[in-house]
Amino acid sequence: MSPPDPTDLDPETEARAGPRAQxxxxxxxxxxxxxxxxxxxxxxxxxxxxxxxxLEPRHFAVLRAIEAMExxxxxxxxxxxxxxxxxxxxxxxxLEQLRVVERRLHPTDRRSRTLHLTPHGKEVLDxxxxxxMGLESTLNAGLSVDQRRELxxxxxxxxxxxxxxxxxxxxxxxDGEAPP
Amino acid sequence: MSPPDPTDLDPETEARAGPRAQxxxxxxxxxxxxxxxxxxxxxxxxxxxxxxxxLEPRHFAVLRAIEAMExxxxxxxxxxxxxxxxxxxxxxxxLEQLRVVERRLHPTDRRSRTLHLTPHGKEVLDxxxxxxMGLESTLNAGLSVDQRRELxxxxxxxxxxxxxxxxxxxxxxxDGEAPP
DNA sequence: TATTGTTATACTCTATAACTATA
DNA sequence: TATAGTTATAGAGTATAACAATA
Numbered sequence: 001m002s003p004p005d006p007t008d009l010d011p012e013t014e015a016r017a018g019p020r021a022q023x024x025x026x027x028x029x030x031x032x033x034x035x036x037x038x039x040x041x042x043x044x045x046x047x048x049x050x051x052x053x054x055l056e057p058r059h060f061a062v063l064r065a066i067e068a069m070e071x072x073x074x075x076x077x078x079x080x081x082x083x084x085x086x087x088x089x090x091x092x093x094x095l096e097q098l099r100v101v102e103r104r105l106h107p108t109d110r111r112s113r114t115l116h117l118t119p120h121g122k123e124v125l126d127x128x129x130x131x132x133m134g135l136e137s138t139l140n141a142g143l144s145v146d147q148r149r150e151l152x153x154x155x156x157x158x159x160x161x162x163x164x165x166x167x168x169x170x171x172x173x174x175d176g177e178a179p180p
Numbered sequence: 181m182s183p184p185d186p187t188d189l190d191p192e193t194e195a196r197a198g199p200r201a202q203x204x205x206x207x208x209x210x211x212x213x214x215x216x217x218x219x220x221x222x223x224x225x226x227x228x229x230x231x232x233x234x235l236e237p238r239h240f241a242v243l244r245a246i247e248a249m250e251x252x253x254x255x256x257x258x259x260x261x262x263x264x265x266x267x268x269x270x271x272x273x274x275l276e277q278l279r280v281v282e283r284r285l286h287p288t289d290r291r292s293r294t295l296h297l298t299p300h301g302k303e304v305l306d307x308x309x310x311x312x313m314g315l316e317s318t319l320n321a322g323l324s325v326d327q328r329r330e331l332x333x334x335x336x337x338x339x340x341x342x343x344x345x346x347x348x349x350x351x352x353x354x355d356g357e358a359p360p
Numbered sequence: 361t362a363t364t365g366t367t368a369t370a371c372t373c374t375a376t377a378a379c380t381a382t383a
Numbered sequence: 384t385a386t387a388g389t390t391a392t393a394g395a396g397t398a399t400a401a402c403a404a405t406a
Contacts, residue, residue, distance in 0.1 A: 021247040024309065028347025031328065032222050032316050034335040039219010040351050041342050042212050067201040075364060084398070089366060111364040111405045129204065132212065139211050141341045147334060148211065154323060154331045155214040161321045162221050167208025171220050255387060264375070269389060291382045291387040354375095 031158070042139065043171075049131040053124050054098050058083070058172050060132075062091050063125055066101055066115045073112045074103070082173035100124045211338070222319065223351075229311040233304050234278050238263070238352050240312075242271050243305055246281055246295045253292045254283070262353035280304045 027033045043057065050060050065077050078088040092115065095101035100121030106112035117125070140148050156166075164170070207213050223237065230240050245257050258268040272295065275281035280301030286292035297305070320328050336346075344350065 029332055030316050031319050031331060035218045035222045037344060037349050038215045038335060038339055041344055042215045136210050136212050138341055139338050142337055151211060151334045152209055154327060155218060157322055158319050159218055161318055164217060164221055169217050
């Protein structure tokens with residue numbers, strides 16, 4: 001093995017800030033970097049939690065929407081969440097296999113399917129919500145109630161700056177104009 | 181076309197909060213949801229910006245590291261950023277094709293390659309940094325200097341709660357123990 | 361003709377592990 | 384034997400568009 005590369009940085013000095021050249025802004029402490037980093041890790045942990053109840057984040061989102069829009073047509077839900085129709089098929093297939101959602105015949109339009117949460121689906125959703133609240137507690141640890149409120153206010157402001165629609169996650173959403 | 185689904189929610193009432201059932205917490209305003217949503221959109225916009233200079237976010241991260249660790253071996257950089265070695269090959273290939281980075285022979289270890297930023301690479305990095313700072317300004321619009329500082333402090337606290345290493349983005353990093 | 365839901369296909373992405381050459 | 388870099392391969396994920404039934 002060759003000797004340590006003499007150009008290596010001192011780990012104790014630089015480790016916490018990440019590689020950074022003289023004269024460059026500290027990207028590791030920029031709002032954009034922090035949001036990207038935190039969003040990625042938060043999503044990863046959320047995915048891990050949801051897998052405990054057999055779901056992925058997208059299934060959770062659709063399940064919540066179905067509870068809120070009980071009996072709506074499949075395309076109504078996919079339009080609301082801006083999920084592509086073909087992706088929606090796979091999502092509902094999965095939820096049906098778990099027996100948490102049922103497709104039923106639409107009373108007047110035979111092309112259409114209405115979506116319904118089963119009693120078991122309600123239980124699974126309760127459990128998923130508990131898991132999500134646990135993650136929320138982890139994130140908020142050490143923040144006072146006032147700090148958390150301020151944090152949410154500022155993040156909401158940033159979301160406005162980006163033109164995001166509240167409550168609509170862009171990960172699975174089609175591009176295009178926001179709903180009117 | 182069939183008449184509007186009678187279970188549809190009133191768009192004007194519910195659009196900003198997203199689908200939500202009675203008795204459920206307002207996920208759309210939770211820290212976790214906001215971070216996930218903002219992180220996704222911030223990353224998407226950052227990727228769009230980097231494409232203006234022919235880069236993807238990972239290339240930007242590696243380019244910054246090479247500037248900070250000029251002349252280090254390829255595996256030193258990939259270890260620092262926790263990028264898998266085989267991914268690093270494709271990243272450096274791309275940076276070399278853009279003539280922003282050069283591989284050179286290691287002076288003592290003929291298996292190894294040292295990485296060097298070209299003068300043109302410095303220019304490209306300058307431009308990429310400008311683009312990133314523009315996004316940072318967009319994100320911070322409407323926040324006072326004090327508010328931005330508080331926001332960064334609180335986000336850093338949340339990052340600590342998640343055990344994240346400052347400046348190290350988990351998107352391209354292998355799993356495993358953090359550097360000592 | 362247009363729309364709902366479905367299926368099939370083609371594409372991207374990337375991680376794993378095999379391989380070469382050196383140490 | 385172990386390591387640096389490279390290459391090959393296989394799997395997951397996803398969007399696109401074609402399709403069948405119905406409006």
